[in-house]
Structures are given as C-alpha cells and as structure tokens.
Amino acid sequence: MERNQLKKSRSFVMPDAFIIIFSIVTIAALATYFIPAGSYERETVDDITKVVPGSFSTTESNPASILDLFSSIQLGMIESAGIIFLIFTIGGIIHIIESTGAINSGINTLIEKTKGRYMLLIATVSGIFGVLASMGIAANAVIAFVPIGIALARSLKLDAIVGVATVYLGYYSGMIAGIFDPTILGLAQTIAELPLFSGMPLRIVLFLALITITITYTNWYAKRIKNNPEKSYMGSKPFGSLAEKADVKEDTSRITGRQQFILLTFIIFIIGFIYGAFQYGWGINELSGIFLMMGIVIAFIARISPNEFVHKFIEGAKAIAYGALVVGLARAVIVLLNEGAILDTIVHYALVPLELTSVFIGAQLLYVFNLLFNLLVTSGTGQAAIIMPLMVPIVDLLGITRQTGALILMLGDGFTNIITPTSGVLMAVLAVGGINWIKWVRFAFPLLIMWMIVGAIAIAYAVLTGYGPF
Template sequence: MKLKFPSTYTILFLLTVLMAALTWVIPAGKYQMEMNDTLGKKVPQVGSYQTVEANPQGIVEVLMAPVQGFYDPSSYAARAVDVALFVLIIGGFIAVVTSTGAIDAGIAATMTRLNGHEKWMIPILMGLFALGGTVYGMAEETLPFYTLLIPVMIAAGYDSIVGVAIIMIGAGIGCLGSTINPFATVIASNAAEISFMDGFALRAIILVFGWLLCVIYVMRYAAKVKADPSASLVFHQKTDNEQHFLHSKSQQVLTLTGTRKAVLVIFTLSFAIMVWGVSAAGWWMGELSALFIGATIVTGIVGRLTESETTDSFITGARDLLGVALIIAIARGLVVVMDNGNITHTILNFAEGLLGGLSDIAFINAIYWIEAVLCLVVPSSSGLAVLTMPIMAPLADFAGVSRELVVTAYQSASGLPNMITPTSGVVMGALAIGRVGYSSWLKFTLPLMGMLSVLVMILLSLAVTFS
C-alpha cells in the first residue's frame, strides 16, 4: 500500500503532541518581564532567565489546546476566533459574488483580453502583494484573494500552486524585506531601541532582489506547467481542481453584463477599503468582518439575488471554508501548549547562549538562523519581535554588530518560514483553500527558500563587513 502524506489537520495535531512531549523533557523557565511604554507590552530582561516549576502538558491539555487557541488572546497575537470568523464571512461574501455570475464572467473577459499574455500577471500581482507585505505585513488579509486568483490561473493553463505562490510568496517576500512594516520592523526597532529607518537601505535591497528571484522562480514553474500539464506537482488533481475552481458544471460562457460589472466594482472596492482600513485606519478582524457583511448585503441587492439566494449562497461559502477556520485554531493551539508548558522562554535562552564569542559575520548569520527557528515556535512577527529583540539587540553590542542589522536579520528570518511553516494558520489555511497538499508545497518552495536564505546571508555578511 502506498504511503500517503498526512493531512494538514493531522500534521498540526502531531506537532502539538510533540510540543506537549517536549514540556516533559525541556526544563521550564521564564525571563523576568518589564513594561516597555513605547511598545505598550511587557518584554523580557536580558540575563533575567531563571528556571520555574515545570508544567508538563498531558493529553487533556493537548485536546484543550485548539479550544484555548481559538479564543485565548496571547501577548503577541490576536485571537484565532477573530481570524476564523473573518475567513468564514469572506467565504460567504465570495460565494454570493460568485452566484451572481460576476466572477466567472470576469475570468472569461480577462482571459480574452490577455490573449496569451497571462504570464505578466505573475510579476505584477506578486509586486502588489509584496508592496502590502513590506508596508503593513500583509498576512491574514491575503486569505480572501486565493479564491479569486486561483481560478484565473487555472483558466490560464497553470495550476493551483501558481495561484497560491503568487499570493503567499508575493506577500511573504514583502514581509521578508519589510521596510516600514509597523507590525515587524517598527516594533522590532522600538524593542531594539533604534529608529525604524535605520537599516532601511539594506531592507530595500533585500526586498528588490528577493522579489526578482521569487518572480523568476514562479514564472519558470508556471511556464513549465503550461507547456506540459503533467509537470504540475498537483497534476493528479487537475480534473477535480478544474471542476472545483472553474465551476465547470456548465460550458456556457457568461457575458459581462452591466449588473455583473457593478458587482465586480463592489467586489474590488470592498478589498480596497479593507487595505485602507488595515493600513490607515487601524482596522482589524472585527471591523473587516463587518465590512464584508455589509458588502454581502449590497452585492445581493445589486446582483438582483433573492433573499434566499443570498443567504443560501453565503452559508454555502462559509461552509466551504470551515476547514480553514479550524486549521487556524489548531495552529494557534500548538503555541498555547508551549506557553502553558513554560518552554518558550527556555528555547529563547538556549538561543542566547549559542551567540557568545562569535565573530561579527558568524554572529549576524547565527541571529538569522536562530530567528528562523524561533519563528516556528512563535509564528507572529510582532510576537517574535517583542520576545527576542530585547535579548538579541544588547548582545549585538558585545559582538560589535549594529543593532539595525539584528533587526534586519530578524525580519528576514521571520518572513522566510512564514511561507512554509505548518504552525502558521495563514500558510495552512491558504493551502487548504488552494487544495495543495503540504508535501507538494514543500517540494515547490524548499529550493526557493534555500536560494532566498543564501541571498539574505550574503547581503547580511556584506553589510557587516562594510559597516
């Protein structure tokens, strides 16, 4: 019998069990925390780590972890229930828009207009998502775009991996090269007690070269799949994906009527308001959910749907993304187990001990890899900044490395695993929407992750050498 790679749910649950087992082995410990008025959060004090009473996590705690992860706010992340509810509402909204025929008609019109030039959508869209990543750390906000973009890519002759890659890797490289991202660069810089503009030039260079590398990588894969569909890593799902994403129950080509154009305007405007709300008005999941509830009602009215058509479509769309909502909760539960087991700070203290006595080049590259590993433990960029920068930044002074390089190493590292880490609800949720198995995604992304790591390490080493 052929072995099958486990599902996303199983992977996350097994990781939760593993972390619970580690709470029985890894010594429990805590840093003393002090209030940072600038950040408005408590941060660990350098050299204050001490062991505490162990709190090993058992089977009951493992089973409770997804529940706690669903509604318990941590010191560094929003509640998973807020994100999960947003995903369900988005699913309902997109289903209502789809039921008007506007999306299918829009896809058909787009394919007709591009007429063989679909490949140029890849750099343009990846550039837009990278802009969102570098400016405000676009992450959860990307989830609605998968349902919209993947059908376009499949209709263009590509596969679902191309659609997922454009969004996830596009936004990911933006986060990796964060220039003014308030949830990563600004928080990390404040925690390191420097200006967030320090190191801007190096981060911009990482952003540009990283984006170029990612675009070339995705375009080469897309061209290979279009020339030979069997080269797709998800070729075995080709027929099912076409039926699922292209709604190919009917071969009728829908025309882009005035009503459908109006629905697409509402659709586009809703996402424009979302971007403005997050970046300029400080909105988060509650406000965004309310936005799309209102947009759903307006779409139903403008699209001339009956009350039952609107509500039935909304419920069906929300049901389709229920698995994504559950994944977000399970992923957060893994972090709950580590925090409750008092091993998160122990892992950080171990990392602190690895950095002593290293040369400046070795130090900055060690910071990069330590942060990359810690990102698997703390998948929130702001949480990782608050937790690690108060420890890592002072250590840089002893190593003769500028603090802005430590901030750049942190954000480059935190942006990298967030494209592949199974502890991220955004990553696993996006793969669930795209119907891409985690093993297939790893096959696609790992070579790119290696190339990006080499690029960042070279640029960090050059910056240390010439600083």
C-alpha cells in the first residue's frame, strides 16, 4: 500500500502554465550570454518605421543578471498593463451581465430556434467571425465576444474549449487569410511596394480552406465530448474557474423584454467600438472604457445597486486573475530579448543564409522562420516592420515574387499565435474563457499542424505559379 502511494507521488505531473512560461523567461535570460548583441538601423518613411536592410551591426553585450531575470516580470506586467486591466474589466462586466440571465436566455432562445443543432450553431458562429476578421476588424475585439461563445457552449452542455474555439479560432481563420486586412497585410504590401489587397483570389481560397478545417475540427471535438463528457480536455470542470460563479441564472428558457434590452445594449456598445476602431483607431484602452460604460448602463436597466455592481465586478475579475497575470509573465520574454539586444541578431543570422538556397526550399524556410519568429514577436505589424524589409531583397534574389513574400509573412505571423504564450490576445482570450494554457495547447496543436500544412501547400502553389503582381 505504501509502495503504491510512493509510486503515485513520484508520477509525472504536468507543470503549471506559470512554471512553463517562467522556464521560457529563464531561457531568454540565458540566451543573452550566448547570442551576440546586435541591431539594425531603423528609418521612418510615411509614418512607417522599418529596419534598413544591410545595416546590421554588433553592439556591446548586455547579458541579463539574476536581478534582471526577476525584475523583467515586473516590467512585463507594466508593459502589458493595458491588456491585463482589459481582462479584469471584461471579466467583471461580463459577470454582471451574466448575473441578469440575459446571455443565457438569448443563447437558449437561439438553441430552441435551431432545434439544438449544435454543429450548425458552431459552424455559423465560427463562419461569421471568420468573415468579419478577414475584413480586418481589430484583433482586440475578439476578446469581447468570447463570453458569447462560452455561454453558447455552456447551454449546449459542452465545455469552455468549444466556446473559445468557436469564436477565437473562427476569427483567426479569417485574420490569417487577411483578405481585406488593412493593418498587417496592408503594411506588408506597402513595404513590398505591392498594390493594396492585391493577390486576393489565393487568399480567398486559403480562407475557405482554413475555416472549413477549423469548423470540422471544432465540431469533431464537440461531438466527442457530447457523447462522452469524460473526454473533455477540461477534466471534471468543463468551464474551469467560471464554473464557480454561483449567482449566474441558469434556468432562463424564456427571454424577457428586459433581457432583450440588455442584449441590445451589449450589441450597440460593441458595434460602437468596432466603428471607433475603424474610424479613430481605438484600441485596448477604448475597449475597456466601452465595457465600463456598458456595464453601468446594463446595471441601471437590470436595477443592480451600486454596491451590488462593485461586488459582482470584483467576483468576475477575481475569477480570471490567473490568466491576466500570465499575460504579464509572458511579456517578460520580450523584455529580456530587447534589453539584451539579441532579437535583431536572431533575425540576421537566420535570414542571411537563406539567400544561398533554391527558390522552392528558400520559400519554405522563410515560412518556417516566420512561424518560429512569431513565438517571440506576436505583433503582426511589429513582425512586418522587422522582417518584411529584410525579406524583400532575399525573395528578389531567389526569384520569388514579393506577393509570395507577403503571403509567407501573413501565414508565419498568424498560425502560431493560437498557441504561443507570449501572445497577449491569446492569453486574454483564455483568461476570459477560464481555460488553462496547457489544456488549450493540447486541443489546438493538432489544428495548428493542419493549418501549417495548408500554409505550406499555399506557398508551394505561389512559388510554382509566380504568384503576383511583382
């Protein structure tokens, strides 16, 4: 008996997400001792800051000390403060809205009208968000819609992973293809001196392939746990910490007039943010402000007292504190790489050898490099500003079209965002959804492999056909 207990105590236990990410932070600190410091010169042309090709030079080494290692966590929290507090705000306000029963009632009404066809609901919601994202709607907006996916999954008796996947992965399928994306695609094509939105037909086909695979995979997982809930990657708590919200009204089969008004208010405020993102460049701070205003208006409609409002807000924020803090910890990796001045060195020594490869192999290696580099720099515009000016002379030398280079950047930037812990948006989405990062990676990794294969095929096609213009 004692021997069995000892054996059990020695069995492998998957490390917590905080442990894994701190290990990555430690590796980044150690890398500053082995990778030479260096930097490219930057220039600003037409309000676009980009690196100058051929300007790389080594600089004085600045390895991270033990104090730098731990203080980088504080600096990471400070640099990520905007998205961390956005997570707290969304968590608090959504908990207030959920307490009115409006979201559950609305979802139940939708399920009733579709006669419980959960696969159709998942496909429809994913498709809608995919189309919206392909038109370049601000990436931060997806965080606001995750609670809708969670409510849908809860009503369908699935799990939080299905809820997040339905919204977030559907959204990312469109964002990666970027059919009309004016930000990442727009910047990449501007740097490559390509007509804006050119090369659209291939990106449309790519979007259809990605969204079809995503919907099929999400529905496969949903059917799997519908038939056998024990197969859920969430374990015994299908909605994680969100399952502990005791005052959420579950039995709300019929939606009331007041609840309809609450949902309408939610939609109006979100549409207001999307309009502001397009017209005025609103971002994280404005989205947080929109949610606070929305919460106050909804509290007034639902007749929630000020003290009750604060109590519910704190409860909601507390439920997602774990995920919010992970965002800041992950940012510490970038802090150490920047302070150690090794990020540009990594780019330089990875890209320069590619000039000696063949057309086909060179294109695929550029794709692999962008996939890996995105684990460090998850900002699409940031990656475009660093990588695209360096890729242009390489693709010209290899005989690859610049349009193919822009496609490589888009795919390399997008795919690994769905698993990398350094992505603030991903960690925010997981925090709002109450999902542990490790459990999410277990679910998302097979899909990532399928996406990467599709990307490799698209790049091979682009090389063979001389994907243009230019």
